[in-house]
Amino acid sequence: MEPKKAKATLVLYGWITALILLIGLGVYAYSFQTPLAQGLITTGLRDGFPWGFYIQNFMFFVGLAAGGLVVYASVYIFDALEFKPLSKLAVLQALTCTLLAALFVLIDLGRPERVFWFLLSPNFSSIFVFDFIILNTYLAICAIALWLSHTGKGSPRLLLGMAIVSLTAAISMHSITAWVLGFVRGEELWNTALMAPLFVSSAVVSGLALLIVVSLLVSKFTGTRFKDEIYVKMGKLLAVVVLVDLFFLLAETMTALWPGAGKPSYVEMYGLLLTGKYAPLFLSQVFLFGLLPFALLVIPKIRKSIPVIALASVLLVIGVFIKRFILLAKGLGISAMGEVTSYIPTFQEVLVGLGLWAVGALIMTVGVKLLNIRAPEV
């Protein structure tokens, strides 16, 4: 027993050291892009494609914050008691991801030191301001929910109320983030009513999938194990949400591709997605990271196997990450003046992003330790 414990401690400290190194590297890379140094010229962004890797991550992490809350809320709203052992971890994940989303917006700014203007002269005709508000509200709600589920305080009534409030906030946050793109009238592929529903569905897909992966990792490293039934049940739930997500994609694709149905901008962009420069990303997102994991989650013979559910979850998280980039490219890939633009993130950008991911992993690790999150003993 003793050497095993020592090894576990060693692994933990090795992991934390690696994360801190990555964070340091990220901070170093970030220092190049500040207004005091070179500015955002160090990124691959240009006027034709002004939002890239950072905003992609922002949208991705807003989405990841969802799934956790869905699990947490369904415990109290739908009496899904089998998910209860996961609820604390779910809220921790939501909190961490929301924090990362906020950080990704901050590092995307050309003048981050002026961010206080958001508080001092907010422009309420900009949906961005509401995103700022809901992001902070959501952070506070997650913190309260985490405190409640850690201390075990709160009457059933209060907990139910909390679950309803947090679910409402989650859906608002995803819709509002979707509308940051959806309300841009000049971009036809963004300016669609489908934007918010599509955003919510892929948010729940990625969030649920990440929760499955994270809880499996927690099981592995704390030496305890959540019941297999939880995963089978979550796998089932995940399959349903993936189906909804795929349906939305189908609806959009049909509108673009049916002969005579698609507006010229749709037809041109879908050309780039299906046979043009974005085809490798788009097609792999649809098949390898969309339909394949869906098949894994519904084929009766394998859908109850934990490794299969884990694999499907990993694929789905990657899929939604790619999807967030495709989403940006749908609007920015062809400029307002009709020119095909291009964007590839630079090494500097990716290092900064990795640094922030490491911040998230560190918060999760410390959170799991500090809040003593482990599978309940049976």
Added chain:
Amino acid sequence: MKDESMNRRDFLIKTGMVAGAFTLGGCIGGMRVLASVESNRLGQGSTVGYAPPPLKTDVRFAMALNTKVCVGCRRCVYACVRTNNIPRSSNMEWIRVQSLKRGTISLKNTDSLYTKAPLPDRWYLPVACMQCESPPCVKVCPVKATWKDPDGITVIDYNKCIGCRYCVVACPYGARRFNWKKPEVPEGELNLEVPMRPVGVAEKCTFCIHRVRRGRPPACVEACPTAARFFGDMNDPESAISKLIITRRAFRLKEEQGADPRFYYLG
């Protein structure tokens, strides 16, 4: 077991106190920044020798461009670059001349990087900020760093812009530029009437605010060798521009976007 949980609570409380102290300190620091930015805004601009031009409230500036005679020579672009302190060879030009196929106004496959003009099978459409009546860029700016002045010019506070680039994304005419790096102008060529922009903020055509508010025409209008450009006050029904818009077949680009531009093309 009991002791352990007490320690954890203790730890959390201490962490909370430290975080609180940092937040408070940050707020006080932030307020000092605010004061300095405000004084900058209300007083002089950010650069040596720059004084904001006087603002008239009874005019409504507009521009018109005769597409029949535009030959795509880009003299307007060069004049604009020089007068507005735009970095040379930086892709930051505020005017972009689109070369279109004859017979269509579709922007698909337009080319703004052409090297030879005029060509017999092309026609030319110079595009810059349209100074819209209902500007999408102003609506999306989260911090009110850009607005419309009473004379109709959409302006940007370079000392307030946070550099989020939402305006760059939202402009249906692709008229906004972002300072990805610190802009630099060759020594001796700096125009002291126009402030240099700091790195990390958005900028765009101002209808040559430093000239038109002092009664001179914009540099592009003055530089055009075929006299394709017209500039004036739309509030005055007797002005050349008001008459041109009424008597010629005037149209505006992407009117369906609903931004209500004040840049007219004459057919």
